[in-house]
Amino acid sequence: MSSQSFLSILTGSFSTPCADNPTVAMIEAGYRAAGIDARYINCDVKPEALGDAVSGAVAMEWAGFNCSLPHKVAVIDHLDELAESAKIIGAVNCVSIRDGKLIGDNTDGKGFLASLKEVADPSGKRVLLLGAGGAARAIAVELGLAGAAHITVVNRDPKKAETIAALVRDNTACDAAAQGWEGGVRVPDDTQIVINATSIGLGDAEAMPPLALETLRKEFVVADVIPNPPKTKLLRQAKERGCTTLDGLGMLVNQGVIGVELWLGRTLDAGVMQKTLQEIFGASE
Numbered sequence: 001m002s003s004q005s006f007l008s009i010l011t012g013s014f015s016t017p018c019a020d021n022p023t024v025a026m027i028e029a030g031y032r033a034a035g036i037d038a039r040y041i042n043c044d045v046k047p048e049a050l051g052d053a054v055s056g057a058v059a060m061e062w063a064g065f066n067c068s069l070p071h072k073v074a075v076i077d078h079l080d081e082l083a084e085s086a087k088i089i090g091a092v093n094c095v096s097i098r099d100g101k102l103i104g105d106n107t108d109g110k111g112f113l114a115s116l117k118e119v120a121d122p123s124g125k126r127v128l129l130l131g132a133g134g135a136a137r138a139i140a141v142e143l144g145l146a147g148a149a150h151i152t153v154v155n156r157d158p159k160k161a162e163t164i165a166a167l168v169r170d171n172t173a174c175d176a177a178a179q180g181w182e183g184g185v186r187v188p189d190d191t192q193i194v195i196n197a198t199s200i201g202l203g204d205a206e207a208m209p210p211l212a213l214e215t216l217r218k219e220f221v222v223a224d225v226i227p228n229p230p231k232t233k234l235l236r237q238a239k240e241r242g243c244t245t246l247d248g249l250g251m252l253v254n255q256g257v258i259g260v261e262l263w264l265g266r267t268l269d270a271g272v273m274q275k276t277l278q279e280i281f282g283a284s285e
């Protein structure tokens with residue numbers, strides 16, 4: 001008789017109900033390809049039940065879990081420790097459980113950074129960041145920690161842009177400024193990386209952040225956080241102008257890879273995970 005346990009390693013996500021969570025298919029494909037007997041389970045957790053859900057995960061010896069909105073800030077009250085960037089960002093989307101101890105991290109920005117580093121090192125670069133929501137905040141902090149020289153945060157609500165710029169200036173060696181979004185944003189010539197971190201383009205291949213396209217130079221890296229559809233109008237237009245483009249699938253894949261490294265100390269095959277997402281969302285760039 002085999003001495004192997006009948007219990008799989010448990011990981012998953014605490015979120016609100018959604019029709020489809022592509023992360024489940026992506027991570028489980030990664031587990032299967034690596035021969036890891038683990039599951040990634042999406043759980044519907046109401047805000048008032050978050051504490052009980054966290055205790056349940058500890059009691060059932062889960063290795064870790066992701067949490068999406070609205071739990072990213074509230075979960076912090078239930079954790080023992082925070083990683084550096086999660087502390088600065090003030091939000092956690094990935095919790096590891098080690099010897100019953102809960103450690104919170106934020107993999108949104110780390111996933112983006114890992115994807116960006118496949119085409120450009122952000123160290124010393126000037127960045128134009130569109131949007132000032134949760135994704136923009138995490139990306140700005142990670143870019144600052146990775147040594148970017150300057151970030152201009154552009155948002156309709158300039159107060160939100162200034163909050164992120166101040167967070168970067170106060171917690172990293174990177175300089176940052178805020179800019180209100182009026183009409184088509186002109187990208188300064190000395191920019192090297194342009195990032196759309198707004199929700200414009202999600203579920204709409206023709207939606208386009210208001211941007212003066214003629215200011216995009218072929219030397220720029222243009223990145224989009226939108227995973228679905230991956231070929232956003234911004235990336236198609238940027239590619240036509242000769243820019244290096246980066247879609248939102250890589251950010252999602254790398255978040256999964258980083259999460260499993262934190263939980264199990266194993267590195268999943270990013271290619272297998274990317275292929276799974278492409279089957280769900282359609283081909284990328």
Ligand code: NDP
Pocket residue numbers: 108111130131132133134135136155156157160181197198199200202225226227248249251252253255
């Ligand atoms: P938030 O709701 O926190 O922020 C949305 C941002 O988009 C805000 O800055 C908002 O501006 C801006 N925005 C929305 N509509 C417009 C518009 N019409 N014109 C100008 N600005 C607009 O969302 P998140 O930051 O959490 O997520 C943003 C996107 O990132 C989502 O589409 C999500 O799918 C994607 N994402 C992708 C990930 C990946 O792994 N690929 C991971 C996480 C997120 P304002 O403040 O003025 O309202």
